[in-house]
Amino acid sequence: MAILDLNNIRKEYLKGDKKVEALRGVTVAIEKGEFLSIVGPSGSGKSTLLNIVGCLDTPSSGSVLYNGRQLGGLTERQLSDYRRDNIAFIFQSYNLIPVLTVQENVELPLVIERKFSKSEMAGKAMAVIESVGLSGMADRLPRELSGGQEQRVAIARALVKDPLVVLADEPTANLDSKTAEDIISIMQRMNTERSTTFVFSTHDKRMEQHAKRIITLKDGAIEKDEKR
Amino acid sequence: MGMILKIALRNIGRHKRRTILSAITIAAGLAVFIMMDSMLTGVDRMSIDNMITLTTGALKIQTVAYDKEKNTYPLNDSINGSLSALQAALNRDRRVAHVTRRTQFLGQLSNYSETVPVVGTVVDDVADTLVFGLKPYLSGAYFGPDNSREILIGKQLALDLGVGVGDNITLYALTKYDSRNADQFRIAGLLNTADPTINHSGVFITYAAANDFLDLENAVSELDVSMERNSNLTIFSRDVKAIQASLQPQFPLLKVNTFLELGAGVLAITHAKRISGIIFMAIILVIAVVGIFNTVFMSVYERIREIGVLRAHGMKPADISVMFVLEGMITGILGSVLGLVFGSLVNMYLVTSGIPMEKIAGKIATASYGISGNVYGEWNLEVMAVAFCLGIIVATVAGIIPARRASKIQVTQALRFN
Numbered sequence: 001m002a003i004l005d006l007n008n009i010r011k012e013y014l015k016g017d018k019k020v021e022a023l024r025g026v027t028v029a030i031e032k033g034e035f036l037s038i039v040g041p042s043g044s045g046k047s048t049l050l051n052i053v054g055c056l057d058t059p060s061s062g063s064v065l066y067n068g069r070q071l072g073g074l075t076e077r078q079l080s081d082y083r084r085d086n087i088a089f090i091f092q093s094y095n096l097i098p099v100l101t102v103q104e105n106v107e108l109p110l111v112i113e114r115k116f117s118k119s120e121m122a123g124k125a126m127a128v129i130e131s132v133g134l135s136g137m138a139d140r141l142p143r144e145l146s147g148g149q150e151q152r153v154a155i156a157r158a159l160v161k162d163p164l165v166v167l168a169d170e171p172t173a174n175l176d177s178k179t180a181e182d183i184i185s186i187m188q189r190m191n192t193e194r195s196t197t198f199v200f201s202t203h204d205k206r207m208e209q210h211a212k213r214i215i216t217l218k219d220g221a222i223e224k225d226e227k228r
Numbered sequence: 229m230g231m232i233l234k235i236a237l238r239n240i241g242r243h244k245r246r247t248i249l250s251a252i253t254i255a256a257g258l259a260v261f262i263m264m265d266s267m268l269t270g271v272d273r274m275s276i277d278n279m280i281t282l283t284t285g286a287l288k289i290q291t292v293a294y295d296k297e298k299n300t301y302p303l304n305d306s307i308n309g310s311l312s313a314l315q316a317a318l319n320r321d322r323r324v325a326h327v328t329r330r331t332q333f334l335g336q337l338s339n340y341s342e343t344v345p346v347v348g349t350v351v352d353d354v355a356d357t358l359v360f361g362l363k364p365y366l367s368g369a370y371f372g373p374d375n376s377r378e379i380l381i382g383k384q385l386a387l388d389l390g391v392g393v394g395d396n397i398t399l400y401a402l403t404k405y406d407s408r409n410a411d412q413f414r415i416a417g418l419l420n421t422a423d424p425t426i427n428h429s430g431v432f433i434t435y436a437a438a439n440d441f442l443d444l445e446n447a448v449s450e451l452d453v454s455m456e457r458n459s460n461l462t463i464f465s466r467d468v469k470a471i472q473a474s475l476q477p478q479f480p481l482l483k484v485n486t487f488l489e490l491g492a493g494v495l496a497i498t499h500a501k502r503i504s505g506i507i508f509m510a511i512i513l514v515i516a517v518v519g520i521f522n523t524v525f526m527s528v529y530e531r532i533r534e535i536g537v538l539r540a541h542g543m544k545p546a547d548i549s550v551m552f553v554l555e556g557m558i559t560g561i562l563g564s565v566l567g568l569v570f571g572s573l574v575n576m577y578l579v580t581s582g583i584p585m586e587k588i589a590g591k592i593a594t595a596s597y598g599i600s601g602n603v604y605g606e607w608n609l610e611v612m613a614v615a616f617c618l619g620i621i622v623a624t625v626a627g628i629i630p631a632r633r634a635s636k637i638q639v640t641q642a643l644r645f646n
Contacts, residue, residue, distance in 0.1 A: 056540060056639045077544060084542020091643065095537040099238035104231075109541045111231040157541075 002029035002065075003164055003197060004053060009062035011048050011220075022048040023059070024220040032164065033195040035188065037202055037211035044217040046201035047169055053199060054087050054167045055079045084112055088158035090168035090200075094150040096142040102129060102153050103138040109161045128156045132186055148179030152186065159190055166190075168200035172207055184210050232547055236554040239527060240562075246523055251563035253519040254619050257512035258567025259574065261615050266575045266605035267583070268505050272498045274603055276461065276491070278422040281361035284490040285328075285452035286468050289314060289475070294449055295483035301332045301347070303404040306447035310479055314451060317478060323467050325455050328355035329448040331438065335401035337381065337431060339389040346385065346431045348401065350438040359454040362432070368393035368417030371434050379413035380432040383420040388428075391415060399431065403443040411441050509615075513622050516563070520626035524556045528634040535634055536642025545635035552634050556627020557620060564619035568612065578605030 011023040023045045030036060030053075038046045051057035052064060055071060064071045066086065074082065088109065096105045106125040110116050116124070129138055132152040142150055151171065158166050168187070172180035184207055190196050200207065208214060216224040240247045280286060290298065294305035307314065311329075318324045331350040336343050353371040357363055362380070363370055371378050379399065381391075391397055393415055400410045413433065419426055438444040455467060468486045476484045488495065528535070535548055582602035 051640050054540070056643070080539070080542050080544050082542075083540060089537075089540045091537070093533075095533055095643070097235065097534055097537065099235060099242055104234070108231065108538075112538075112542050 003032045003067055004030040005063075005065040005068075006030075006049075006053070007063045007065070009049070009052060009059045009064070011045075011052065011057070012060045021220050023052070025062070026217075026220070026222055028215060028222065028225065030165075030197065030199060032197055033191065034197050034199070035191045035210070035212040036197075036199045037208050037214045038199065038217060039202060039208055039214055040217035040223070045220040046217055048220075049217065050167050050169055050199065050201050053165070054089060055083050084109070086164050088161065088163040088166045090151070090154050090158050090166060090171045092170040092173045094142075094147070094154045094174075096150055096153055096157075098142050101139050101141055102134060102145070102156075105142070105153055106156045106160050108157060113161060124160055125156075128160045129153075131159075131190075132156045133182075146179075148175055148182065151175060151179070151183050155183065155186055155190075159194070159196065162194065163196065165197045165199060168198065170202055170204075171200055172202065172204045177206070180204065180206055232551045233554060236551050236558060239531070240555055240558055243527070246526065247559055247562070250519045250523040250559050251566055254516045254560060254563025254623060255566035255570060257516050258564055258615050258619050259571035261509050261512055262567070262571030262612055263574050263578065263605070264505060264508060265608055265611045265615075266578050267603065268501050269606040269608055270578070270582075270604045271585075272501065273461075273606060275422075275494050275498065276487075277457070279491040279494050280454075280457075280487050282365075282421050282423045282426065284485075284487040285359050286455040286464075286487055287453040287471060287475075288485045288490060289451040289453070289479075289482050290449060290485075292481055292483045295485070301334050301449075303331065303333060303402075303442060303444065303447060303449070306331075306449055307451060307482060308446070308448055310482060311448060311451070314475075314479060314482070317475060318451075318453060321471055321474070323455050323471060324453055326355065326358035326453075328352050328359040328452050329435075329450070330356070330452055331435075331444065331447060331449040333401055333438075333442060335399055335431070337385065337389065338398045338400065339391055340398065342389055343400070344385060344388055344429070346381075346399075346429045347425070348399070348431045348433065350435055350442070350444065351432055353434045353436075359452050362419060362421070365419050365421040366417045367420065368415070371416060375416075375434045376436045376440060377411075377413055378416040378434070378437065380417045380419055381415060382427040382430040383418040384424075384427040385429060385431070386415070386418050393418060399433075399441070401442060403441075404445065404447060405443055407443075409441060409443075413437070513618065516619065516622050517626040520556050520559060520623045521630065523559060524552055524627040524630040525633075527555055528552060528630045531634075532637060532642045532645040535637055536639050536645065539637075539639045540643065549628075549631040549635040552631035553624060553627045556631070557624040560620040560623020563623065564616045567619060568616050571612070571615075575605050575607065579607060580604075 006026060006028050009023050009026040013020045013022055026049060038049060040046055048057065052059050071082065097108065103125050106129055107121045110121045110124060126138060129135065132155050134149060134152055137149065145153065172183055175183060187198055188210055191198050202208060213227045215222055289307065291305045291307055294302060297305065315327060318327050329352050333348045335346050335348045337346045353375055379397065386392060395415050396412050397415055398410055398412050403409050419430060421427060435444065435446060439446060457464060465488060472484045472486050538548060582604035585603040
């Protein structure tokens, strides 16, 4: 069974007086452990689709099922709980909390989850920091890191709670080639080792090459859905 | 909560300049309020003390008939008939410190070329000093042992008539039997008090002099009572009223007035000053609210993406709100502590050294408030505690609106925000 099931998703915005259709009847099922890339030109609906999958936004019509559970109609509080328990995010511009150290940033999702003791959180955070190659940098602040290091912290933050789905919006867009390769390989390794489902939007051809499935969007609709 | 507090604290530290400016706004407001309240309390205390020690005493007892005609200072409405019973009743009350008798009359004072109307007071030269405090304001000497031809007069009165200590002066008045009399008195001392009436038109003679000059026959028009002065005006007023309430029914022909009735004018000014103090505090609070409101709003605006990230990771809107409210509250605590420390330091100076208000505002301006010389501040711990708590509460409340705004930002919009 698909862990995420999107049926006939439509999303409309009002831009001034003009109605804009960002998604026009998108239907897609995402299996556990997929390494899925959503590609397409700017304005094709990639970010909107990711936001709906991540429950950051709600569709105008259509349904989203997570492990068979209907997400439509959940309250803001329930959606927060859903995101907290199941989904992690990696952003194009890293979005680390500037006043927290690397370790504190990575611990953040666990703090929000409120399930673990301080020492358990520290243990989990240090393990994942080490796995993204940032040993010895746990006490640094984001401003003391390079862009690549910041994105590694963002990946560590996404993976620390062992989510079923990681959503990444253009995760390599701000990185140089070498760093982008490193980031992609870390994500691939996590996908293989932990069976974490990765769904990422990208313009980056290098990322596309590593994807096991590529969904191409055009004008808010799926143009192509190919598995490798 | 730990992480929320940590983020709030570190953000406060991150924007030091802004935090310090906001804290200083609160601190300055708080410190000024503490100083202002201290000085207003000091001025109130001084004007009420002066009123009690120079004019009214704690209680003043006259006949009902005299009370009705008191503006004409009649010499015939004496309390002599009730004097011994009244003194016995007062002696029984432990709250009463001292009692003295006085008789007032209208007269004229002349230096042979000019004549000025005066209000004369006949005093018991020994007991009067125990109830009233004229001596500290006296230049020259108080009444000597042979005082039947001695007079004390207001300093301004002496200046108007061009006389000084040791000079002779003529006093005119109607005797108890309504016959005109004039006699020469030697000026023993000049009174320069905080009460302008005494300075401009007050003369004092003893009963020894008045018995001869006014045919007074020891007629006493009022009995004045002093009490141990409690530092708390409310408690003092309560005690004074209690004595009034116990005495009045025993002596239906007498009128027992407290300083509260006799000094209604001074107390009304005191009340008006309190109201202006409250208005001032309200203005300071509004400034503090705007400062904190602006600081927290700036903080929200700068961290919209951060709010988006926290919300994306599942942080609840209420927790986001708490984080920003905490920032306002912590700034408030910082400002209130600073204000309390600074206000206390300045107040320490005001309490120990005082302000030469007479030199700053001029004698006439200060006399109208019944104050003279240096005005000293007072410690008012209750007001300081209230101001401290109010500083924190106001800062917290001022943070609520921007904090609520922060919690309601759409996650997708927050993440897109640049």
